Amino acid sequence: QVQLVESGGGLVQAGDSLRLSCLVSGRTTSRYAMGWFRQAPGKEREFVAAISWSGGVTYYSASAEGRFTISRENAKNTVYLQMNSLRSEDTAVYYCAADFHMPSGATRRASAYDSWGQGIQVTVSS
Numbered sequence: 001q002v003q004l005v006e007s008g009g010g011l012v013q014a015g016d017s018l019r020l021s022c023l024v025s026g027r028t029t030s031r032y033a034m035g036w037f038r039q040a041p042g043k044e045r046e047f048v049a050a051i052s053w054s055g056g057v058t059y060y061s062a063s064a065e066g067r068f069t070i071s072r073e074n075a076k077n078t079v080y081l082q083m084n085s086l087r088s089e090d091t092a093v094y095y096c097a098a099d100f101h102m103p104s105g106a107t108r109r110a111s112a113y114d115s116w117g118q119g120i121q122v123t124v125s126s
Helices: none
Strands: 003-008 010-013 018-024 033-038 046-051 058-060 066-075 078-083 092-100 120-125
Touching: 003 092, 010 018, 018 033, 018 092, 018 120, 033 066, 033 078, 046 066, 046 078, 058 066
Parallel strands: 010 120
Antiparallel strands: 003 018, 018 078, 033 046, 033 092, 046 058, 066 078, 092 120
C-alpha cells in the first residue's frame, strides 16, 4: 500500500517562501511521476506542478511558472515544491500525488494519479 505524506506547510506572509515535501512509502521499488495540486476554499482542486521519475520533465501551471520549482530525490523517496514570492491567492490545501502508470511523464490530469496524500495547509497573509 502506498502512502504519501506532505509536510512543510504553514502560515507565511506575502512575498515569503515555503518548501513543501512529500514522502512516498510502501511501493518504493516502482518508478512514478509526481504531481502537486491545491484546493482553495470554495474552489475545485487545481494542478500546480508535475515531475517525471528522472526529473528531466517538469510541467507547471501558469500561476506557478517562474515562482514555484518542483524537484525530487529518488533516493529519499521525496518530492519537493519550492514556492517563492507567495501571494494570498496561493492559500490552499496542497496535495501531492503519484502516477505509477506513466513514470516518464508529467501530467496535469488529476485522473492520471493513483495515490494521493492527505493534504497540507498553506496560508499566505497579505
